[in-house]
Amino acid sequence: MARKLPATDVVIVGLGWTGALMAEELTAAGLNVVAIERGPWRDTSTDYPTTIDQDELRFGIRLDLFLRPAQETFTFRNNLNQSALPIRQFGSFLPGNGVGGAGVHWNGQTWRFAATDYKLRSYLTERYGAKFLPEDMTIEDWGVTYDELEPFFDRFEYISGVSGKAGNIKGEKDPAGNIFEDPRQRDYPLPPLDPSYAMTLFDAAAKGLGYHPFPRPGANASRAYTNPLGVTMGPCTYCGFCERFGCGNYSKGTPQTAVLPVLMRRANFEARTLCEVLHINKDAAGERATGVTYVDAHGEEFEQPADIVLVCAYGLHNVRLLLLSGIGEPYDPATGQGTVGRNYAYQSSSGARLFFEDKRFNPFIGSGVLGQSMDDFNGDNFDHAAHGFVGGAGISCASTHGRPIASSGTRAPGAGRWGMSWKSQVASTYQNTTGISGQGSVYSYRDCYLDLDPIYKDRFGRPLMRMTFDWHDNERKMTNFIAERCTEIAKAMNPKTVQTNRLSEHYSVVPYQSTHNTGGATMGDNPKTSVVNKYLQSWDLHNVFVVGASAFQHNAGYNPTGTVGALALWAADAIKNRYLKNPGPLVQA
Amino acid sequence: MGSSRAPRGIRRRDLLTSTAAAFFVFGAEAALGRTVKGGLPWAPDSVVPPTPVSAVGWYFFTALEGAAVEAICDRLIPPDDGNPGGKQAGCAVFIDRQLIGSYGAAERFYMRPPFATGTPQQGTQTQFSPAEQYRRGLAALDRYCRDGLGGKGFAELPAAEQDKLLAAMEKGEAQFTGVNPREFFELLLQNAMEGFFADPLYGGNRDMAGWKLIGFPGARYDYRDYIGQHNKPFPLPPVALQGRPEWIGR
Ligand SMILES: Cc1cc2nc3c(=O)[nH]c(=O)nc-3n(C[C@H](O)[C@H](O)[C@H](O)COP(=O)(O)OP(=O)(O)OC[C@H]3O[C@@H](n4cnc5c(N)ncnc54)[C@H](O)[C@@H]3O)c2cc1C
Numbered sequence: 001m002a003r004k005l006p007a008t009d010v011v012i013v014g015l016g017w018t019g020a021l022m023a024e025e026l027t028a029a030g031l032n033v034v035a036i037e038r039g040p041w042r043d044t045s046t047d048y049p050t051t052i053d054q055d056e057l058r059f060g061i062r063l064d065l066f067l068r069p070a071q072e073t074f075t076f077r078n079n080l081n082q083s084a085l086p087i088r089q090f091g092s093f094l095p096g097n098g099v100g101g102a103g104v105h106w107n108g109q110t111w112r113f114a115a116t117d118y119k120l121r122s123y124l125t126e127r128y129g130a131k132f133l134p135e136d137m138t139i140e141d142w143g144v145t146y147d148e149l150e151p152f153f154d155r156f157e158y159i160s161g162v163s164g165k166a167g168n169i170k171g172e173k174d175p176a177g178n179i180f181e182d183p184r185q186r187d188y189p190l191p192p193l194d195p196s197y198a199m200t201l202f203d204a205a206a207k208g209l210g211y212h213p214f215p216r217p218g219a220n221a222s223r224a225y226t227n228p229l230g231v232t233m234g235p236c237t238y239c240g241f242c243e244r245f246g247c248g249n250y251s252k253g254t255p256q257t258a259v260l261p262v263l264m265r266r267a268n269f270e271a272r273t274l275c276e277v278l279h280i281n282k283d284a285a286g287e288r289a290t291g292v293t294y295v296d297a298h299g300e301e302f303e304q305p306a307d308i309v310l311v312c313a314y315g316l317h318n319v320r321l322l323l324l325s326g327i328g329e330p331y332d333p334a335t336g337q338g339t340v341g342r343n344y345a346y347q348s349s350s351g352a353r354l355f356f357e358d359k360r361f362n363p364f365i366g367s368g369v370l371g372q373s374m375d376d377f378n379g380d381n382f383d384h385a386a387h388g389f390v391g392g393a394g395i396s397c398a399s400t401h402g403r404p405i406a407s408s409g410t411r412a413p414g415a416g417r418w419g420m421s422w423k424s425q426v427a428s429t430y431q432n433t434t435g436i437s438g439q440g441s442v443y444s445y446r447d448c449y450l451d452l453d454p455i456y457k458d459r460f461g462r463p464l465m466r467m468t469f470d471w472h473d474n475e476r477k478m479t480n481f482i483a484e485r486c487t488e489i490a491k492a493m494n495p496k497t498v499q500t501n502r503l504s505e506h507y508s509v510v511p512y513q514s515t516h517n518t519g520g521a522t523m524g525d526n527p528k529t530s531v532v533n534k535y536l537q538s539w540d541l542h543n544v545f546v547v548g549a550s551a552f553q554h555n556a557g558y559n560p561t562g563t564v565g566a567l568a569l570w571a572a573d574a575i576k577n578r579y580l581k582n583p584g585p586l587v588q589a
Numbered sequence: 590m591g592s593s594r595a596p597r598g599i600r601r602r603d604l605l606t607s608t609a610a611a612f613f614v615f616g617a618e619a620a621l622g623r624t625v626k627g628g629l630p631w632a633p634d635s636v637v638p639p640t641p642v643s644a645v646g647w648y649f650f651t652a653l654e655g656a657a658v659e660a661i662c663d664r665l666i667p668p669d670d671g672n673p674g675g676k677q678a679g680c681a682v683f684i685d686r687q688l689i690g691s692y693g694a695a696e697r698f699y700m701r702p703p704f705a706t707g708t709p710q711q712g713t714q715t716q717f718s719p720a721e722q723y724r725r726g727l728a729a730l731d732r733y734c735r736d737g738l739g740g741k742g743f744a745e746l747p748a749a750e751q752d753k754l755l756a757a758m759e760k761g762e763a764q765f766t767g768v769n770p771r772e773f774f775e776l777l778l779q780n781a782m783e784g785f786f787a788d789p790l791y792g793g794n795r796d797m798a799g800w801k802l803i804g805f806p807g808a809r810y811d812y813r814d815y816i817g818q819h820n821k822p823f824p825l826p827p828v829a830l831q832g833r834p835e836w837i838g839r
């Protein structure tokens with residue numbers, strides 16, 4: 001029997017990026033907030049100071065800071081005809097665990113999804129006609145608009161300390177920034193990071209081809225910075241131990257550096273660590289949630305009653321919690337009925353690798369954000385009519401790190417993987433290689449979804465979540481088109497050799513691609529095709545808000561967290577200014 | 590600052606780091622959940638540094654296994670003029686120490702049954718921990734050498750023959766009993782590279798040999814003076830988490 005605790009106004013499942021942002025907003029509004037986090041407490045001075053942080057084996061390879069599959073994993077299959085098997089070691093994506101969530105060890109690349117993304121189905125249908133879209137593509141409009149979200153994008157960028165250059169301030173374009181971006185109210189809080197050598201070569205080549213490159217925006221502070229909450233950050237030192245690592249310099253925008261120092265001082269906030277929420281509880285009528293049940297590290301169960309439940313457990317875990325709690329109707333790909341688990345999507349990667357002979361790229365000098373990007377082939381920034389596909393990719397030449405274990409597999413063309421054939425080229429390849437990569441959209445499809453696995457269980461004996469996913473022809477065509485563009489730019493940079501990297505034949509959970517899993521608890525204005533409304537409020541239980549990339553109806557060619565952060569702040573605003581005044585559905589179904 | 594249910598003195602209740610071999614063990618208390626309230630919690634001695642390994646002897650391997658792994662590492666990463674190979678760089682010591690820790694025991698992996706064969710896209714489905722894979726793989730390799738290659742162990746074969754056998758394992762052509770030679774080869778190659786390039790405190794990359802080879806400066810953390818020095822050699826020597834050998838009188 002779970003021990004029942006005193007009630008609180010708000011309980012938050014997970015204290016990562018979204019949990020920290022929403023806790024800050026709601027405690028500032030005077031609510032009592034309890035956050036329940038399944039992983040340990042984490043902070044800069046104790047968990048990744050610069051005396052131990054530069055340890056590739058511990059953090060980059062053995063994945064010290066990440067969720068361990070022994071605690072929770074997923075099962076995976078490429079299609080409905082296969083049997084799903086457990087992901088026994090994480091590879092393709094790496095969920096976070098512990099205070100700060102994946103925000104601790106993200107790169108910091110911070111983007112806004114395009115204005116067209118929030119109305120993707122109606123926009124593409126209007127421009128290209130309904131027949132242009134594959135029949136089994138299940139993209140939807142999101143029910144929210146870019147203009148509604150703009151102030152919240154701005155706030156997330158200022159809280160997390162984004163370095164970058166605006167390309168469109170209130171309609172005024174500046175070619176030093178991204179001229180394809182939608183209008184923003186003001187510039188980023190910090191100027192861009194200093195470019196690496198490889199980025200300058202890419203910039204010149206891309207401009208020569210008529211493209212519009214700009215410094216990639218993101219939350220690695222290019223200068224000392226004080227954010228709107230009054231928290232200070234130090235300048236990034238280009239240490240090259242960024243993604244997969246915590247930042248020892250207080251330079252990466254994370255819950256730890258940007259929010260927790262303020263949040264933790266609030267008397268109306270409390271965090272419980274090493275406590276895993278098992279399910280969300282419902283009242284007898286099935287109209288409201290009554291709180292959550294969690295288990296602590298002793299295996300003791302507690303019930304935390306609350307007036308509002310915020311599910312901030314990371315997109316994938318959000319969906320599993322809904323399925324385990326019986327909230328909403330699980331999606332069935334055979335009938336297309338149900339919504340929970342629908343429209344799971346990911347991202348596609350492709351690009352080119354360049355091998356020079358006489359360069360010194362010094363790849364170890366880098367940061368999670370550092371890169372030069374171009375948006376000429378992202379989203380609908382180019383006319384797709386002649387191409388026969390929809391979607392696109394952001395193209396970047398990045399200098400994120402030169403960590404040696406990870407780099408050891410990069411080989412000059414013709415070199416072996418081991419022996420003298422490997423060793424005789426490794427030093428030269430390390431200094432002479434750079435890459436251009438496309439981070440591509442993946443739209444949603446009828447047969448790509450999440451549900452509970454019929455066989456495999458977690459350590460409490462509860463079903464793991466099953467992922468059914470593969471690339472579709474639209475994405476194959478798009479990604480190959482992007483690989484060609486990357487190769488053209490690569491050739492214009494005049495290396496000795498260029499290798500083109502195309503999309504793998506099937507999606508695989510083995511090589512790391514990105515922790516950009518989306519969908520499954522999608523937002524929209526129709527309860528038949530979405531789990532939450534435009535305020536991320538559950539259609540089924542009005543005091544449950546499901547926050548994260550689970551709300552995305554499809555995935556775009558941008559990293560998700562700028563949009564995730566904006567949605568979290570937008571939902572917090574709706575709770576403060578609408579829901580509290582009149583608790584109930586904010587949108588009538 | 591209130592911090593109920595926190596065991597005194599142990600803030601990092603969350604188990605050993607993966608990379609520290611199990612030389613010290615936190616009590617069961619180490620995993621207590623707790624409430625954090627009223628400010629950022631802070632306690633002295635709460636950083637968990639990695640444990641440097643001793644370079645002497647085998648902890649996991651038998652002498653025969655150790656010799657075979659040293660020989661394998663030296664073919665995967667051969668010595669050449671001035672540059673140590675995998676053996677001299679300590680790759681086998683590194684692997685040995687990894688196998689007695691949480692990595693060797695597959696503590697972090699999902700190891701629940703049923704075990705089934707999947708597609709390559711579904712990733713490894715082995716029921717064996719890395720330590721078990723080495724024990725079984727090395728036994729199969731030894732049997733293969735002694736039965737088929739003139740009664741000698743792998744370490745005693747001439748280099749050219751060792752290379753041939755490793756290449757056959759890589760392609761899945763060597764017939765091992767009860768062990769998939771390709772999977773075992775991939776594990777060896779991955780762990781040898783880790784040993785060659787990980788921080789020296791884990792037993793490999795001795796004298797930062799791997800880092801010197803490629804010009805990686807190691808555990809440095811501030812490149813602000815160098816980000817603008819495009820296309821120029823980086824002037825500083827590498828440094829490890831414990832510093833440079835001469836700083837600590839070695
Ligand atoms: C290596 C890496 C690099 C990345 N780089 C970028 C990037 O450059 N740009 C970008 O936009 N995004 C990036 N991301 C993604 C980014 O980290 C996430 O989008 C972001 O952290 C999501 O915020 P969240 O609040 O939804 O989840 P998280 O920040 O992961 O927080 C979720 C929290 O919930 C906890 N939790 C889960 N289940 C439970 C439960 N049952 N009970 C209690 N607690 C629970 C988790 O432990 C976690 O702490 C990266 C991710 C990784 C791993």
Ligand code: SF4
Pocket residue numbers: 219220221235236237238239240241242243245246247248249250251252366367368
């Ligand atoms: S690269 Fe910069 S932001 Fe990233 S961890 Fe290093 S100092 Fe921090």
